[in-house]
Amino acid sequence: MAELSDPNRSRAVLVGAGAYTQLQPLPTVADNLSGLGDVLTDARLWGLPAANCHLVGDPATPQEVVRTLRTAARTTGVGGLLLVYFAGHGVVDERTGELHLAVGQTDREAAYATAVPYEWIRRAVLESPASRRLVILDCCYAGRAISGMGDDDLSAVADEVEIDRTCVLVATSPNRTALAPPDEKYTAFTGALVNVLRQGVPDGPDPLNVATVYDEVLRDLRRLARPLPELRARNRGETLPLVRNAAHPARPAAPVPATVPAPFSHAGMVLVAGPGVSDPELRGASLAILAHSPTTGALGVQLNRGTSRSARDVFDEPTPEVLTSAPVFDGGPVRDVVILLAAPRTGAAEPAGFRPLRGRGLGTVPVPLTPAAAAGLSAACLFVGYLGWRPGQLEAELAAGELVVTNRSLETWFWQQHDRH
The missing domain is CATH 3.40.50.1460 (Rossmann fold)
Known part of the structure; x- marks a missing residue:
């Protein structure tokens, strides 16, 4: 939903x-x-x-x-x-x-x-x-x-x-x-x-x-x-x-487990679905968390749902050269959003709106991509759709073992996709 x-x-x-x-x-x-x-x-x-x-x-x-x-x-x-x-x-x-x-x-x-x-x-x-x-x-x-x-x-x-x-x-x-x-x-x-x-x-x-x-x-x-x-x-x-639909009874927010420090951010981490995952959207999923805050919740994309689409199929307009070789993934059930995960070009000015993932050499960039922003990127991956978590919900699913933090590197995964594409 x-x-x-x-x-x-x-x-x-x-x-x-x-x-x-x-x-x-x-x-x-x-x-x-x-x-x-x-x-x-x-x-x-x-x-x-x-x-x-x-x-x-x-x-x-x-x-x-x-x-x-x-x-x-x-x-x-x-x-x-x-x-x-x-x-x-x-x-x-x-x-x-x-x-x-x-x-x-x-x-x-x-x-x-x-x-x-x-x-x-x-x-x-x-x-x-x-x-x-x-x-x-x-x-x-x-x-x-x-x-x-x-x-x-x-x-x-x-x-x-x-x-x-x-x-x-x-x-x-x-x-x-x-x-x-x-x-x-x-x-x-x-x-x-x-x-x-x-x-x-x-x-x-x-x-x-x-x-x-x-x-x-x-x-x-x-x-x-x-x-x-x-x-x-x-x-x-x-x-x-x-x-929210006011005609529906209010749903209690998922509790934040005391074992998870509130200030900690999972942004940039790679997660996989645990054996007891209850959400059908998450079964068998490998995920990257792109944004996480204890007060606003989390946003992530699925890494293991590749598609045969190209950037030209996603956008109704000519695409910059950096996107012509960008792999396109089914990012999640929220279908009205396209997310661009990109690596900045060495020595180039940081693109406007670039939101870095701490310590991972990657970040998200607003779309549609302007020519100036495109010039500052060396590679990109496109995700059509995403997954969202309410405040405390991601922490609760991690504590319950429905999602598991891996030691996989998002940056390594990113460049592997470009080697294959």
């Missing part, structure tokens, strides 16, 4: 534009930000640290939005989720047809100069090292007259905002009333979204993934005869786990 994204490596940027100088005000947008922010930072649901949840309320200029977004996107780490949310007016440039997100000083006749081009959002998201990406748009259209917008037009807007390797959830309303019903605390879409995340889905998975949340929100809005959202996702992005 997919694990939640590491909240300490995740970032959320929640933008709400409700006060305008030239467009109709949207007073409920402020409550949207606080309501969604409360859900994301609730330890019972996800536990995103408050410092990682950036609220941008009533921005006056596009630069206020972009500065916050770029910083958050750059600092989201491997194993983390970058979530970008916008509520407010959307403006379509009549000359180019491109979507812009309106801010306080947006001039509807000059959207290209006074609103946030959606392309800026797309670029920041694509350049982030985040393993998972989710964009949510709750827009009321204020530019060209689209009061007669039909389902085909709404789908076209959703197609336009699609981003590669990113899950995009877009709610488009042709008028203010549809977006923000009178006497309600939230906009129609965000109200349904917050309610589903807060209440959970009794027959849904735990944690709740985007597809389940979308289906439930769709059902609620259809029942109320309100505008329906669209979901766009590639590479099974709709399976992205979002929050």
